[in-house]
Amino acid sequence: MSNVSKTFFSTASTSRTPNYEELREEHQIAVLGAPHSAAVASTVINVHSEVSVPDHVVWSLFNTLFMNWCCLGFVAFAYSVKARDRKMVGDVTGAQAYASTAKCLNICALIGSLLLTVVAIVVPARLIFHAISP
Incomplete structure (x- = not known):
């Protein structure tokens, strides 16, 4: 294939017999087609990869068992289970919506429980301090 500038009918127009390389080149052009510049x-x-949607089930279960302020932990657990169900079905948008709601409820339950705990410690301590001091 050293002679690239030959045309398809180069051997037909000359009276000499073609050599092996010329025949092979013409065969490749006939089989593969002429090179295109287009x-x-x-x-x-x-391919969409698996979207990881956190469902916050463990956090919701912890809030349900230990910091269940106004039942927010239980409601968050219910939304987390719904998010996990949606994720198993393949509804990523629904799973993200339920997981977002569960996350907000978990944050509210955590903040509410921490504030309630601080108030439950500070108020009796202050009352005891005022009762002891003259």
């Missing part, structure tokens, strides 16, 4: 169209396939 742009090649390509197809792109986007």
